Amino acid sequence: MTSNIAQEALMPTYKKWPVTFVSGSGSYLIDTTGKKYLDFLSGIAVCSLGHCHPKVTEALTSQANTLWHVSNLFGNEIAPQVAHELDLLIRSDYLDTPGKVFFTNSGAEANECAFKLARLFGGRGRHVVLSAYGSFHGRTLATLHATGQPEKHEPFWPLPEGFSHIAFNDYKAFENAIKGNVAALIIEPTQGEGGVIVPEPGYLRQVRELCSEMGILMIADEVQTGLGRMGTWFRCHIEDVVPDIVTVAKSLGNGMPIGACWAKAEIADLFSPGDHGSTFGGQPLASSAALATLAELRAIDAPNRAMEYGKILKDNLMEVDHVIEISGDGLLLGVKVGGNFAQKVAENALQRGLIVNPVRPDVIRMAPPLNVSDAEITEAISKFSDSLKESLSNNG
Numbered sequence: 001m002t003s004n005i006a007q008e009a010l011m012p013t014y015k016k017w018p019v020t021f022v023s024g025s026g027s028y029l030i031d032t033t034g035k036k037y038l039d040f041l042s043g044i045a046v047c048s049l050g051h052c053h054p055k056v057t058e059a060l061t062s063q064a065n066t067l068w069h070v071s072n073l074f075g076n077e078i079a080p081q082v083a084h085e086l087d088l089l090i091r092s093d094y095l096d097t098p099g100k101v102f103f104t105n106s107g108a109e110a111n112e113c114a115f116k117l118a119r120l121f122g123g124r125g126r127h128v129v130l131s132a133y134g135s136f137h138g139r140t141l142a143t144l145h146a147t148g149q150p151e152k153h154e155p156f157w158p159l160p161e162g163f164s165h166i167a168f169n170d171y172k173a174f175e176n177a178i179k180g181n182v183a184a185l186i187i188e189p190t191q192g193e194g195g196v197i198v199p200e201p202g203y204l205r206q207v208r209e210l211c212s213e214m215g216i217l218m219i220a221d222e223v224q225t226g227l228g229r230m231g232t233w234f235r236c237h238i239e240d241v242v243p244d245i246v247t248v249a250k251s252l253g254n255g256m257p258i259g260a261c262w263a264k265a266e267i268a269d270l271f272s273p274g275d276h277g278s279t280f281g282g283q284p285l286a287s288s289a290a291l292a293t294l295a296e297l298r299a300i301d302a303p304n305r306a307m308e309y310g311k312i313l314k315d316n317l318m319e320v321d322h323v324i325e326i327s328g329d330g331l332l333l334g335v336k337v338g339g340n341f342a343q344k345v346a347e348n349a350l351q352r353g354l355i356v357n358p359v360r361p362d363v364i365r366m367a368p369p370l371n372v373s374d375a376e377i378t379e380a381i382s383k384f385s386d387s388l389k390e391s392l393s394n395n396g
């Protein structure tokens with residue numbers, strides 16, 4: 001009863017599944033009736049260390065008793081440490097000169113920051129940001145326009161000017177789209193919401209090279225793919241590519257809202273005081289969660305763990321009847337089934353206590369915590385397989 005009233009008080013922007021959660025621990029969630037669910041979505045690739053991870057909880061609790069917020073008119077001791085850690089991970093062995101970070105509260109805001117840098121970089125008349133069809137970059141008006149899904153634009157015209165779309169994974173299309181007014185390309189190195197679509201090997205490298213050659217910024221939206229989930233700290237690293245700007249969010253705070261826009265120093269320094277800002281961005285409380293999350297992701301060697309357990313999950317999924325293809329790397333996988341019943345499979349899985357998510361009519365996304373166990377994978381496979389069978393028997 002209480003939960004129904006609570007839902008009706010919210011704007012109808014989400015088609016909610018009929019479950020309300022009250023607690024979580026590790027890879028499991030508990031709903032209002034006490035039923036337990038194995039979470040193979042991690043709040044959409046957010047809780048990479050599982051729910052209520054003890055080290056992140058401890059850091060948050062300690063910070064909550066010390067200092068929550070001071071505004072960006074003053075310094076705090078934690079945000080710069082998170083920026084330094086992120087910078088090291090993004091540059092890895094590829095780049096010597098440190099970059100700089102702007103903190104946000106979400107992925108969309110991290111991309112907005114990147115777009116403003118692109119405008120300063122290009123100057124008047126050279127302001128267009130290219131992006132790919134099928135991409136997802138956020139729900140603010142600018143990130144919505146960058147999102148390459150015209151049907152999502154339709155109700156909200158006019159959208160901010162300066163975005164144009166090209167085919168994903170098509171180098172020629174990118175080359176042909178470069179006109180004098182183009183300042184940047186924003187690209188998800190693997191499209192997440194679009195269905196876990198991985199580009200051909202070599203594509204990101206070619207894109208990087210053409211951006212450098214033409215003096216265009218390469219912005220990698222690693223909001224979903226970043227921080228170890230795909231078997232490297234950043235998905236672009238699979239091709240030894242370091243973009244000019246990288247945006248992150250989702251897993252940065254393991255569920256605490258925090259995002260970041262990283263840029264090479266010479267691009268970051270295009271900003272002057274007053275050009276950009278955020279009341280909450282980089283506040284001590286959210287930053288403490290990010291600092292603890294990054295330390296723990298390093299401690300478990302997140303990229304290697306994602307690679308190892310991603311292979312186990314993929315191998316097991318390939319054995320399931322009616323799974324016809326698996327896309328993705330590490331622990332961000334798109335499971336293609338032999339028909340348009342991904343929604344039904346996810347509904348059946350939920351009933352059986354497994355959380356997965358349909359991203360296309362025939363593709364189900366799996367993004368379990370990176371510290372998932374062998375036993376949890378076995379449990380997920382069994383529930384997924386039963387859900388798939390049930391969907392097929394109802395279908396036919």
Ligand SMILES: Cc1ncc(COP(=O)(O)O)c(C=O)c1O
Nearest residue numbers: 106107108136137138192223224
């Ligand atoms: C690749 C990508 N970019 C940006 C966003 C937007 O992030 P947020 O919802 O935190 O604004 C998302 C969210 O799903 C995403 O997957």
